[in-house]
Amino acid sequence: MSPPAALRLAILDFDGTLADSFGWFCGVLNGVADRYGFRRVEAHEVDALRGLPAQAILRRLEVAPWKLPLIARHMRALAARDAAALRLFPGIAGMMRRLHAGGVTLAVVTSNRRDTVRRVLGPALSGLVAHTACGASLYGKTRKFRAVVRASGIAPAQVLCLGDEIRDAQAAAAAGLAFGAVAWGYTTPEALHLTRPAYLFETPDAVAAALLERRTAS
DSSP states (O other): OOOOSSOOEEEEOOBTTTBOOHHHHHHHHHHHHHHHTOOOOOGGGHHHHTTSOHHHHHHHTTOOGGGHHHHHHHHHHHHHHTGGGOOBOTTHHHHHHHHHHTTOEEEEEOSSOHHHHHHHHHHHHHTTEEEEEOOOOTTOHHHHHHHHHHHHTOOGGGEEEEESSHHHHHHHHHTTOEEEEETTSSSOHHHHHTTOOSEEESSHHHHHHHHHHHHTOO
């Protein structure tokens, strides 16, 4: 979809978009694989996996679909346990403050837990977020996106979803929302480019600059 003509709502992903959690994820993944009986990831496979959609990754790792809710719940518990070690990407705090000050309503939609999100963002940044939808299933973000848009009262044409994974792009498209991809997260920029996002951002500063320009365009 094309960029919003006049942006009023930015729906932000958490892991890989706001929070620099990929290293943590890699550090716990093989332990989760052993626990739930799917294939471990070797170091040489990581780059190739970062270029694949979630469905293809699950097939490569031989993850049984019925185990996905159990795995997701366990990963959320591990993230909550380790939340003190998770950090925001450089520039994220400034991006969120600039967008909020510029009149853009902020929301967070994530597979992670609400308490983890709030702990990593901290009270000041959490206070800038008007809507939070947590605990989304692997393919459940479309429903969360629609719920947040309804709660905000903002027209879908004035919304941008910001994320770092192919499934974020797919969920935004299914919800009829524009998607902005970020180049610093879990998925490679080359793979994200193939989803034809409205934007492909290299830095958080670029996000703020482009979205505030859209906010004042009309």
